Amino acid sequence: MVDLKNLIEITKKIISREDVKYIVGYKKGTYGFQIMPAFAYTPEDAEEFIYSPLCSKNLAVYTILEEKLPLKRGEEEDKRKIGVVVKGCDSRAVVQIIQEKGLKREDLVLIGIPCRGVIEPKKIEKMFPNQTDLIEVIENDNSEYIINIGGKTHKVPKNELLSDVCKSCEFPNPPLYDVLLGEEVEITETEEFSKINELDEKPTEDKWEYWKEHFERCIRCYACREACPLCYCKECMADTLNPQWIRRSVNLSENTAWNIMRAYHLAGRCISCGECERVCPVNIPLMELNKKIERDVKKMFDYTSGLDEEEKPLFGMFKPDDPEDFIL
Amino acid sequence: MEEFEPNIIGFLCNWCSYAGADLAGTSRIQYPPNVKIIKVMCSGRINPMYVVNALQQGADGVLIGGCHPGDCHYSRGNYLARRRIAVMKRLLEYIGIEPERVRMTWVSAAEGRKFAEVVEEVTEDIKKIGPMKKIRRENVW
Numbered sequence: 458m459v460d461l462k463n464l465i466e467i468t469k470k471i472i473s474r475e476d477v478k479y480i481v482g483y484k485k486g487t488y489g490f491q492i493m494p495a496f497a498y499t500p501e502d503a504e505e506f507i508y509s510p511l512c513s514k515n516l517a518v519y520t521i522l523e524e525k526l527p528l529k530r531g532e533e534e535d536k537r538k539i540g541v542v543v544k545g546c547d548s549r550a551v552v553q554i555i556q557e558k559g560l561k562r563e564d565l566v567l568i569g570i571p572c573r574g575v576i577e578p579k580k581i582e583k584m585f586p587n588q589t590d591l592i593e594v595i596e597n598d599n600s601e602y603i604i605n606i607g608g609k610t611h612k613v614p615k616n617e618l619l620s621d622v623c624k625s626c627e628f629p630n631p632p633l634y635d636v637l638l639g640e641e642v643e644i645t646e647t648e649e650f651s652k653i654n655e656l657d658e659k660p661t662e663d664k665w666e667y668w669k670e671h672f673e674r675c676i677r678c679y680a681c682r683e684a685c686p687l688c689y690c691k692e693c694m695a696d697t698l699n700p701q702w703i704r705r706s707v708n709l710s711e712n713t714a715w716n717i718m719r720a721y722h723l724a725g726r727c728i729s730c731g732e733c734e735r736v737c738p739v740n741i742p743l744m745e746l747n748k749k750i751e752r753d754v755k756k757m758f759d760y761t762s763g764l765d766e767e768e769k770p771l772f773g774m775f776k777p778d779d780p781e782d783f784i785l
Numbered sequence: 786m787e788e789f790e791p792n793i794i795g796f797l798c799n800w801c802s803y804a805g806a807d808l809a810g811t812s813r814i815q816y817p818p819n820v821k822i823i824k825v826m827c828s829g830r831i832n833p834m835y836v837v838n839a840l841q842q843g844a845d846g847v848l849i850g851g852c853h854p855g856d857c858h859y860s861r862g863n864y865l866a867r868r869r870i871a872v873m874k875r876l877l878e879y880i881g882i883e884p885e886r887v888r889m890t891w892v893s894a895a896e897g898r899k900f901a902e903v904v905e906e907v908t909e910d911i912k913k914i915g916p917m918k919k920i921r922r923e924n925v926w
Contacts, residue, residue: 657879665881665919694834702834710922714837717876721833724872746876753875758868775864777854783874784867785890785903 459508459570459638464542467636468503471540471566480540480566481519482506489588490581494519497540508542508638510596513575513620515730516541517550517686520560538564544572546622546730548631549763550686553726555633556766559689562633569634571642574615574623576602578735581618585611622731622744625650632764650748657749668713674739675712681719681733681743687726694718720746725754725771728763791845791911793820795904796835798828800858801893802850808897816901817908820848828852829862833873836887841922846886846911848904853891863891882919885910 464482472480484495484505492511497503520541528534543551548569554560576594585592585606595603600615616624629642656664679695682688694702695715702718704711719733720743727747734744754760757780760771797803803824809816825831828851836847849870851863870889878884888907892900 653879661878661881661883663881664879668880669919702838704922708923710841710920713880713920714834714841717837717880718834721873721876724876746879749879750872750876753872757871772865772869775861775868777864779864779867780871781854781867783871783884783889785888785906 461507464508464568464638465503465506467568467638468497468506468540468542469500471568471636472497472500472503476537477540477566478535478537480542480568481516482542482568483508483512483514483516485591488591490576490578490585490592490594506542508570509594510574510576510602511578511581511594512544513578513731513735515544515547515550515684515686515732517543517547517554518684518732520551520565521554521686521689536564538566540566540568542568542570543631543634544570544575545626545629545631546572546728547686548633549628549728550730552633552766553687553728553763554689556763556768557726557770562766567631567634567636569631569637571631571637571639572623572626572629573642574619574626574629576618577620579740580620584613584618620731620735621650621652622729622734622748624648625748626729628764633766650744650752652742652745653749653752656745669709671741672712672716673709675707675716675741676739677707677712677715678738680736680738684732684736685723686730686732687723687728688719694722716741716743716746719743720750723747724750725758725760726762727751789912789916791819791908791916792843793846793848793904793907793911794839794844795820795822795848795850796825796828796831797822797850797892798830798852798858798863799824799826801852801856802828802890802900804894805850805892805896805900808894809900810897812897814897814901816904819908819911820904827857827859827862828866829857829859829864831866831869833869836870836873836877837920840882840886840917841920843921845917846888846907848907849887849889850892850900850903851889853893856893882917883914885914886917 480497482495483492486493490511555562602613604611625647703714731744839847857863874887890903
């Protein structure tokens with residue numbers, strides 16, 4: 458459990474330092490179960506920081522979104538650090554970005570939070586629809602969420618609202634941090650991401666029927682790309698015109714190509730935060746693709762992403778004895 | 786009814802597989818004409834999106850040829866390709882595209898006979914599963 462006072466105190470202390478530009482954290486939203494990202498430039502801004510099981514957003518994405526304009530003559534580069542509040546998966550995303558040389562470790566201040574799992578917004582909105590007031594959710598020690606709505610207290614078992622990816626999370630504690638709030642969470646036995654196994658056993662035609670139904674719905678809004686902390690290419694393959702890898706038209710063929718490309722580009726990089734699936738407006742189970750690749754990569758190459766800054770990227774290295782049973 | 790003749794795109798590496806295919810030709814070895822060869826400098830050059838795009842644009846199967854492990858002209862290209870294609874193949878299989886459609890092979894410049902055999906095998910497999918209609922691009926203009 459994260460002590461809020463502690464969080465604010467530490468944030469204030471860090472933002473008062475001269476070499477820190479701003480800190481990204483969570484603050485209350487405006488209605489329902491919303492949580493917003495907050496940017497603290499001064500110690501006063503840090504007052505509104507919160508942490509609750511509703512904080513499902515992956516803030517690591519903000520570290521790479523910062524736009525660096527060309528410098529004017531005589532102007533010096535702002536070399537101050539950026540602070541981020543990170544959960545287990547967010548921290549892994551940061552490690553992965555550092556590993557790919559997208560960020561430098563010395564440019565970051567990481568406030569680590571041992572995560573006990575976050576609530577899936579889609580699930581809680583289904584359970585308590587159309588809320589206009591701001592609602593707070595607290596987790597108690599008996600694996601229950603206490604939700605106060607209009608003076609009425611609801612107790613909901615944790616398992617009903619917990620995000621699917623959190624159920625199978627193996628790294629709730631951030632592997633990389635400067636300050637850790639509270640004590641590390643004990644790693645309990647995790648469920649396997651079982652949806653993959655079910656589909657894996659079906660014949661090819663059934664698999665295609667399943668994915669066809671999903672990909673036909675895709676509107677190619679690219680929200681999955683924008684929310685993903687690891688989709689930070691300056692120019693995405695989907696946006697290039699020469700060569701045009703994917704045509705602009707929204708149809709089954711192009712949608713499938715896009716979804717294959719997105720999943721494949723995250724092979725050996727995805728850190729299973731589940732943001733892509735959370736932001737998808739048409740509820741495509743994108744995490745199934747990511748988890749499938751993650752499991753294959755683990756099985757074939759014994760590789761886990763986002764744990765070691767010094768490790769080489771999966772597709773940038775090889776072992777002479779990689780599996781080659783599929784080769785004729 | 787006419788028998789289905791598949792279109793197979795062969796991405797062959799310049800140094801081994803392409804020379805292997807060349808040898809098959811000069812040695813007058815018969816093999817099915819279904820494979821359309823695109824020469825690339827190295828199997829590591831093959832972007833896995835080539836495979837998807839080929840299937841979108843009318844190929845019924847894709848054959849990727851590289852040097853034997855350890856023989857790569859650029860010393861490690863075929864090892865990298867092996868990893869990439871292994872992951873891509875499994876992803877395509879999971880999405881519901883028959884795994885027989887994407888094949889990879891090691892053919893050296895001396896293995897004209899092997900190249901002919903591989904092409905025969907791939908063509909036969911794809912004839913069995915029929916044309917690729919799932920992700921075919923419709924509006925070709």
